[in-house]
Amino acid sequence: AQTVTQSQPEMSVQEAETVTLSCTYDTSENNYYLFWYKQPPSRQMILVIRQEAYKQQNATENRFSVNFQKAAKSFSLKISDSQLGDTAMYFCAFMFTTSGTYKYIFGTGTRLKVLA
Amino acid sequence: NAGVMQNPRHLVRRRGQEARLRCSPMKGHSHVYWYRQLPEEGLKFMVYLQKENIIDESGMPKERFSAEFPKEGPSILRIQQVVRGDSAAYFCASSPRAAVNQPQHFGDGTRLSIL
Numbered sequence: 001a002q003t004v005t006q007s008q009p010e011m012s013v014q015e016a017e018t019v020t021l022s023c024t025y026d027t028s029e030n031n032y033y034l035f036w037y038k039q040p041p042s043r044q045m046i047l048v049i050r051q052e053a054y055k056q057q058n059a060t061e062n063r064f065s066v067n068f069q070k071a072a073k074s075f076s077l078k079i080s081d082s083q084l085g086d087t088a089m090y091f092c093a094f095m096f097t098t099s100g101t102y103k104y105i106f107g108t109g110t111r112l113k114v115l116a
Numbered sequence: 117n118a119g120v121m122q123n124p125r126h127l128v129r130r131r132g133q134e135a136r137l138r139c140s141p142m143k144g145h146s147h148v149y150w151y152r153q154l155p156e157e158g159l160k161f162m163v164y165l166q167k168e169n170i171i172d173e174s175g176m177p178k179e180r181f182s183a184e185f186p187k188e189g190p191s192i193l194r195i196q197q198v199v200r201g202d203s204a205a206y207f208c209a210s211s212p213r214a215a216v217n218q219p220q221h222f223g224d225g226t227r228l229s230i231l
Contacts, residue, residue, distance in 0.1 A: 004158075033217050045159070045207060045222035052217060091158050101172035102214050104151075106158030
């Protein structure tokens, strides 16, 4: 079974500081992608960053970067220079293909609060 | 380019009524996915449709729930004889093609409340 685990229900960080959100997953698939989505209070689901499982190099998108450890099945998100607008729920997601269909498996989320 | 449009944003129904949730995918997207989000939980996959076809409905309850994506018009998620446990946020996502590296673009969701 495919699972995604986010072990930190809530976190807070001071503005301009760095914070790391953890995510682990379990799968027997070889071909998959990992994503981080942000859900602000407006409830939109906004793609933050994605990582291809077959790539060793960690993905980076401006202030957002990941630490992808494939052997450990770990995919953490680092937010540098945190801003008030980063306050949101963050969901880790794993996409794989099976029998011609493509599915996201989402974690339960980490609520991040950036403090002024 | 308009994003994924879902309506209504909020829907209130009494137990036993029917709920219809609409989703217009992004222009050029022919793949639509529906998810349900309970409070304080992540999104759970319900169904995946491509124009006029249901590709995967493994996450959808066998009874009372149905989905369609007709040749013309939006995708519809229909819940018959709603019960309190159906209260949730329902998200639609779309993508231009089906590929494991293809992120899905989400709508703003419909919050369904059952009285």
